[in-house]
Amino acid sequence: xxxxxxxxxxxxxxxxxxxxxxxxxxxxxxxxxxxxxxxxxxxxxxxxxxxxxxxxxxxxxxxxxxxxxxxxxxxxxxxxxxxxxxxxxxxxxxxxxxxxxxxxxxxxxxxxxxxxxxxxxxxxxxxxxxxxxxxxxxxxxxxxxxxxxxxxxxxxxxxxxxxxxxxxxxxxxxxxxxxxxxxxxxxxxxxxxxxxxxxxxxxxxxxxxxxxxxxxxxxxxxxxxxxxxxxxxxxxxxxxxxxxxxxxxxxxxxxxxxxxxxxxxxxxxxxxxxxxxxxxxxxxxxxxxxxxxxxxxxxxxxxxxxxxxxxxxxxxxxxxxxxxxxxxxxxxxxxxxxxxxxxxxxxxxxxxxxxxxxxxxxxxxxxxxxxxxxxxxxxxxxxxxxxxxxxxxxxxxxxxxxxxxxxxxxxxxxxxxxxxxxxxxxxxxxxxxxxxxxxxxxxxxxxxxxxxxxxxxxxxxxxxxxxxxxxxxxxxxxxxxxxxxxxxxxxxxxxxxxxxxxxxxxxxxxxxxxxxxxxxxxxxxxxxxxxxxxxxxxxxxxxxxxxxxxxxxxxxxxxxxxxxxxxxxxxxxxxxxxxxxxxxxxxxxxxxxxxxxxxxxxxxxxxxxxxxxxxxxxxxxxxxxxxxxxxxx
Amino acid sequence: xxxxxxxxxxxxxxxxxxxxxxxxxxxxxxxxxxxxxxxxxxxxxxxxxxxxxxxxxxxxxxxxxxxxxxxxxxxxxxxxxxxxxxxxxxxxxxxxxxxxxxxxxxxxxxxxxxxxxxxxxxxxxxxxxxxxxxxxxxxxxxxxxxxxxxxxxxxxxxxxxxxxxxxxxxxxxxxxxxxxxxxxxxxxxxxxxxxxxxxxxxxxxxxxxxxxxxxxxxxxxxxxxxxxxxxxxxxxxxxxxxxxxxxxxxxxxx
Ligand code: SF4
Ligand code: SF4
Numbered sequence: 001x002x003x004x005x006x007x008x009x010x011x012x013x014x015x016x017x018x019x020x021x022x023x024x025x026x027x028x029x030x031x032x033x034x035x036x037x038x039x040x041x042x043x044x045x046x047x048x049x050x051x052x053x054x055x056x057x058x059x060x061x062x063x064x065x066x067x068x069x070x071x072x073x074x075x076x077x078x079x080x081x082x083x084x085x086x087x088x089x090x091x092x093x094x095x096x097x098x099x100x101x102x103x104x105x106x107x108x109x110x111x112x113x114x115x116x117x118x119x120x121x122x123x124x125x126x127x128x129x130x131x132x133x134x135x136x137x138x139x140x141x142x143x144x145x146x147x148x149x150x151x152x153x154x155x156x157x158x159x160x161x162x163x164x165x166x167x168x169x170x171x172x173x174x175x176x177x178x179x180x181x182x183x184x185x186x187x188x189x190x191x192x193x194x195x196x197x198x199x200x201x202x203x204x205x206x207x208x209x210x211x212x213x214x215x216x217x218x219x220x221x222x223x224x225x226x227x228x229x230x231x232x233x234x235x236x237x238x239x240x241x242x243x244x245x246x247x248x249x250x251x252x253x254x255x256x257x258x259x260x261x262x263x264x265x266x267x268x269x270x271x272x273x274x275x276x277x278x279x280x281x282x283x284x285x286x287x288x289x290x291x292x293x294x295x296x297x298x299x300x301x302x303x304x305x306x307x308x309x310x311x312x313x314x315x316x317x318x319x320x321x322x323x324x325x326x327x328x329x330x331x332x333x334x335x336x337x338x339x340x341x342x343x344x345x346x347x348x349x350x351x352x353x354x355x356x357x358x359x360x361x362x363x364x365x366x367x368x369x370x371x372x373x374x375x376x377x378x379x380x381x382x383x384x385x386x387x388x389x390x391x392x393x394x395x396x397x398x399x400x401x402x403x404x405x406x407x408x409x410x411x412x413x414x415x416x417x418x419x420x421x422x423x424x425x426x427x428x429x430x431x432x433x434x435x436x437x438x439x440x441x442x443x444x445x446x447x448x449x450x451x452x453x454x455x456x457x458x459x460x461x462x463x464x465x466x467x468x469x470x471x472x473x474x475x476x477x478x479x480x481x482x483x484x485x486x487x488x489x490x491x492x493x494x495x496x497x498x499x500x501x502x503x504x505x506x507x508x509x510x511x512x513x514x515x516x517x518x519x520x521x522x523x524x525x526x527x528x529x530x531x532x533x534x535x536x537x538x539x540x541x542x543x544x545x546x547x548x549x550x551x552x553x554x555x556x557x558x559x560x561x562x563x564x565x566x567x568x569x570x571x572x573x574x575x576x577x578x579x580x581x582x583x584x585x586x587x588x589x590x591x592x593x594x595x596x597x598x599x600x601x602x603x604x605x606x607x608x609x610x611x612x613x614x615x616x617x618x619x620x621x622x623x624x625x626x627x628x629x630x631x632x633x
Numbered sequence: 634x635x636x637x638x639x640x641x642x643x644x645x646x647x648x649x650x651x652x653x654x655x656x657x658x659x660x661x662x663x664x665x666x667x668x669x670x671x672x673x674x675x676x677x678x679x680x681x682x683x684x685x686x687x688x689x690x691x692x693x694x695x696x697x698x699x700x701x702x703x704x705x706x707x708x709x710x711x712x713x714x715x716x717x718x719x720x721x722x723x724x725x726x727x728x729x730x731x732x733x734x735x736x737x738x739x740x741x742x743x744x745x746x747x748x749x750x751x752x753x754x755x756x757x758x759x760x761x762x763x764x765x766x767x768x769x770x771x772x773x774x775x776x777x778x779x780x781x782x783x784x785x786x787x788x789x790x791x792x793x794x795x796x797x798x799x800x801x802x803x804x805x806x807x808x809x810x811x812x813x814x815x816x817x818x819x820x821x822x823x824x825x826x827x828x829x830x831x832x833x834x835x836x837x838x839x840x841x842x843x844x845x846x847x848x849x850x851x852x853x854x855x856x857x858x859x860x861x862x863x864x865x866x867x868x869x870x871x872x873x874x875x876x877x878x879x880x881x882x883x884x885x886x887x
Pocket of ligand 1: 254257258259260261267268269313314315316317318319320321330331
């Protein structure tokens with residue numbers, strides 16, 4: 001199966017990958033994002049790592065009960081470790097059973113529960129027989145380090161010197177070994193395969209910032225059968241994507257944090273991965289496994305494996321990827337599915353067509369507004385518009401389409417402009433020469449449109465001689481900083497909150513504290529989770545608010561506003577709206593103001609606030625709040 | 634069912650249209666596109682042949698660069714294209730255009746002809762119905778939905794009050810309102826495939842049209858900028874809902 005899939009290139013950054021392997025696999029870092037389940041898993045995992053050599057010991061003991069492992073078999077500390085870690089596994093299994101049987105979190109909905117129970121029982125059997133076997137060995141005087149084995153020792157004392165002990169010793173070592181072998185045989189067809197695939201999967205997951213999608217170069221002049229449009233059938237998936245599918249443990253951590261699932265949409269990242277996995281497994285005979293994929297008719301991934309709606313529900317917030325303990329990359333796979341639907345079949349929610357037409361058309365922005373209108377927000381302000389040949393400014397302000405055309409976002413743009421001027425920054429805009437960065441087209445799956453815009457924007461920026469860019473939109477920021485380097489850009493990109501925080505720190509802006517009341521900050525996915533920019537907006541708010549409050553879900557675990565992944569241009573189904581859900585969470589902090597740092601968040605949350613009516617908190621950009629606090633009294 | 638869709642190549646609203654010394658638009662500047670107003674008819678036509686079989690032929694008249702409009706329609710799914718281009722057609726008026734399009738239809742008859750209500754550059758809105766008249770087939774204007782029932786059309790026609798339902802035999806010509814459907818966005822496969830689709834380029838002689846019959850009967854003598862709109866009031870939506878309601882009442886709309 002893997003052989004028929006698309007090969008992956010050589011691995012970049014081996015050092016970073018190795019470190020990640022240590023921290024995430026051995027250190028179980030992502031598992032500990034949930035402390036109790038993390039502890040449970042770590043106990044079982046570490047236990048198995050330590051206990052591995054005992055399998056060899058048991059195998060040898062089948063023939064010679066007195067045989068011992070070289071080196072380890074003589075070490076009292078190893079005997080102690082075996083004893084303690086085996087007990088740890090028992091505790092781990094007990095916690096797991098408690099979670100599954102008593103706590104019953106919703107994240108397991110749709111997972112194979114019986115299979116999980118069977119595996120837990122199996123693990124308990126393996127470790128139980130090991131402890132009991134060691135106890136009988138102690139009783140028979142076969143174990144040299146009796147004093148280093150408190151748990152088995154206690155068991156041995158229970159057994160005493162009953163006549164059945166020697167027979168029990170034989171029975172236990174046999175059953176222990178058979179359980180281990182049976183487990184190995186059972187693995188490949190089960191979700192527990194992750195104990196083999198997780199480590200390589202973590203190794204192969206990308207080292208790029210999580211907000212940077214893998215480019216898919218499209219050359220329309222290439223021969224038709226060489227052009228790839230994304231993932232249409234199983235063999236279009238890359239080897240690392242297939243490995244992803246077979247690594248999923250069905251733990252449901254991703255499902256639990258997914259805003260689409262939380263608001264009653266059919267998308268669950270877990271079910272998506274499971275459905276794709278089952279589909280690929282079912283197609284394996286058709287794929288032939290031997291690489292002669294061209295000869296069989298493969299079923300389309302959409303809708304054979306997942307429905308259309310599932311593919312379009314994703315806001316690309318990355319919460320699932322953040323949460324996944326085995327580094328499955330749901331977002332890249334979802335976008336690959338979209339790419340095929342959009343570019344090969346032009347199949348996507350029709351309401352998104354005007355956005356694509358606007359970006360594609362002469363105006364080159366999702367709003368379809370004339371490029372000349374890009375500077376309309378600047379009326380009455382002194383703003384330098386870079387004409388071709390002008391000397392470059394220190395900072396280019398990348399306004400973004402929302403900042404230029406959306407009435408509410410324009411308020412942010414104007415505030416940023418006035419603050420930059422007030423602090424004496426040398427800045428300018430591209431005005432009509434700015435185009436959409438292509439983010440919405442790319443996240444909808446139209447890689448070709450994105451590629452066009454990226455190439456042309458990079459060219460314009462290069463010709464303008466710009467080296468430092470400040471962006472207002474989290475999506476522009478992410479695209480300019482993380483994705484344009486693939487198209488040749490060499491830019492220092494910051495978000496306006498970062499530059500403003502810097503200006504405050506340098507004393508070039510002097511806001512008055514307490515000017516804007518109690519504030520809670522909503523982390524934009526493409527500023528926060530995808531790019532790790534958590535502090536700057538909070539620093540700015542700290543200088544202006546009477547009080548700041550955090551929402552339960554914040555920073556890397558923030559909850560999307562609902563607009564990412566081109567969802568801004570699609571209608572929303574499900575049982576609740578993502579923006580309403582988030583606004584309710586913000587309102588519950590008791591804050592007067594919900595501060596945002598992205599025009600998409602602004603529009604979505606402000607819509608939710610308007611729908612809520614009186615009593616709803618005000619929604620405003622960090623820059624607007626800062627300007628209010630900085631205004632000369 | 635064979636469908637013909639008229640497609641016009643129009644200057645994009647983004648460009649700065651240039652007028653020649655004869656006050657006629659310089660049409661071959663390359664800054665043009667398929668008239669968005671034509672895409673609704675095209676979409677309806679594509680859906681009809683998808684449901685009932687047949688082919689969509691897109692017919693355009695314009696400068697050589699108008700091939701871009703034909704290509705776009707082919708990328709969206711039309712099966713074949715016809716472009717009539719001839720130096721003698723420069724500055725052709727609505728009647729001349731209608732004669733040319735009618736000649737195309739005589740050469741290759743269709744069951745159904747679809748067009749936009751009016752072009753987004755000339756706005757005369759007279760070409761399609763003139764074609765129907767020249768061909769002697771019925772026409773229905775301002776159509777927003779169409780169905781084929783027992784070999785005839787059932788058409789929903791937009792009116793000021795709502796909609797009329799009109800029955801109409803085939804062959805027929807319909808003009809389709811903007812917004813009647815959501816025109817599809819061409820797939821990349823469609824754009825690539827469009828290059829392989831058959832396109833005929835015809836001159837007047839190929840259609841057997843005499844140059845005298847398409848000579849413009851009108852001449853532009855002067856061009857002036859439109860006066861800026863007088864009056865008007867910009868109401869801030871944040872505060873102005875009540876004000877807007879007042880204005881609408883004043884204007885007797887509400
Ligand atoms: S990216 Fe966000 S919306 Fe998409 S599947 Fe993951 S958690 Fe759900
Ligand atoms: S994708 Fe990752 S987080 Fe989601 S269920 Fe599978 S292993 Fe768990």
